Amino acid sequence: MNIDKLNDIANRMVAAGKGILAADESTGSITKRFESIKLDSTETNRRDYREMLFRSADAMKSYISGVILFDETLRQKAADGTPLVDVIKAAGAVPGIKLDKGPKPLPFCPGETVTEGLDGLADRVAEYAKLGAEFAKWRAVIDIVNGRASHNAIHANAHALARYAAICQAGGIVPMVEPEVLMDGAHDIDTCAEVTEWALKEQFQELYYAGVKLEGIILKPNMVISGKKCPTQASREEVAEKTLKVLKRCVPAAVPGIAFLSGGQSSEDATAHLHYMNAAGPLPWKLTYSYGRALQADALKAWGGKAENVAAGQKAFAHRAKMNALAASGKWAQNLEKVA
Ligand code: 13P
Numbered sequence: 001m002n003i004d005k006l007n008d009i010a011n012r013m014v015a016a017g018k019g020i021l022a023a024d025e026s027t028g029s030i031t032k033r034f035e036s037i038k039l040d041s042t043e044t045n046r047r048d049y050r051e052m053l054f055r056s057a058d059a060m061k062s063y064i065s066g067v068i069l070f071d072e073t074l075r076q077k078a079a080d081g082t083p084l085v086d087v088i089k090a091a092g093a094v095p096g097i098k099l100d101k102g103p104k105p106l107p108f109c110p111g112e113t114v115t116e117g118l119d120g121l122a123d124r125v126a127e128y129a130k131l132g133a134e135f136a137k138w139r140a141v142i143d144i145v146n147g148r149a150s151h152n153a154i155h156a157n158a159h160a161l162a163r164y165a166a167i168c169q170a171g172g173i174v175p176m177v178e179p180e181v182l183m184d185g186a187h188d189i190d191t192c193a194e195v196t197e198w199a200l201k202e203q204f205q206e207l208y209y210a211g212v213k214l215e216g217i218i219l220k221p222n223m224v225i226s227g228k229k230c231p232t233q234a235s236r237e238e239v240a241e242k243t244l245k246v247l248k249r250c251v252p253a254a255v256p257g258i259a260f261l262s263g264g265q266s267s268e269d270a271t272a273h274l275h276y277m278n279a280a281g282p283l284p285w286k287l288t289y290s291y292g293r294a295l296q297a298d299a300l301k302a303w304g305g306k307a308e309n310v311a312a313g314q315k316a317f318a319h320r321a322k323m324n325a326l327a328a329s330g331k332w333a334q335n336l337e338k339v340a
Pocket of ligand 1: 022139178261262263264290291292293294
């Protein structure tokens with residue numbers, strides 16, 4: 001393993017004032033997103049949508065350091081025959097690949113899951129590296145059921161993530177380690193803080209046991225936030241403060257960067273939370289975005305599946321990316337949102 005090479009990739013992924021576009025929705029997930037604009041999820045429509053994003057020069061060159069792709073997209077060509085990976089690289093961003101095969105029910109733990117995909121993973125990493133992927137993502141899902149998560153779910157997911165991370169590093173690509181505590185449910189922000197702290201403590205212990213070198217990973221965590229159905233919703237400032245407190249307790253300074261998921265937050269909340277955290281710096285690691293929904297929702301709506309709306313979709317994407325890039329430097333302000 002060449003840790004200097006991995007560290008260099010990780011640093012490029014969290015370059016100052018940039019962040020990651022998570023465009024790795026599985027076919028099932030992108031089909032659901034397309035349903036919201038009444039668009040059929042054909043291979044060509046999926047290609048056109050993602051090509052629109054990756055060719056958004058304003059957004060990609062200035063604000064996007066990396067893009068996470070689903071298998072289909074990594075192998076796909078743009079309408080003019082250019083591989084989409086080359087479109088991403090030409091914009092100066094690092095291509096990545098979603099490696100996990102999704103969360104599956106965890107026996108004897110009702111409502112909880114463990115993410116699968118380890119079998120044959122070293123061979124898949126080797127193939128994806130040849131196709132141009134320099135980093136990967138694996139998402140574990142921790143669901144707070146009736147106010148708690150089980151040790152079995154936390155441990156099984158942390159162990160699988162650590163095995164995945166070691167396989168990635170041995171194969172020369174940077175693992176994004178994503179233990180996501182879901183914001184679904186009625187739990188309060190302090191319950192989210194407790195479960196997130198537990199999941200991260202367990203995660204770094206498992207990474208250590210697996211021999212993973214922290215200089216060559218990116219952590220992709222949830223923010224510490226009130227459950228969606230909790231009657232008391234914490235303020236943006238409280239989310240930032242409580243998230244930072246948990247991260248400082250759990251994430252060693254050797255980790256080059258932390259890139260949050262948005263997890264169902266509104267686009268503006270996801271930006272504001274990131275801003276307040278960076279404004280409270282200096283921090284031991286880079287703190288940026290690896291958003292899916294919070295970067296894409298406005299662009300998807302503006303595009304609406306119509307060729308004549310490509311420029312409008314790209315404009316919406318560039319605006320959201322710019323707002324998040326400002327937040328990654330602690331320089332966002334609410335009034336900047338109006339200039340859309
Ligand atoms: P969201 O930002 O929509 O949560 O997606 C990020 C991601 O990659 C989840 O795995």
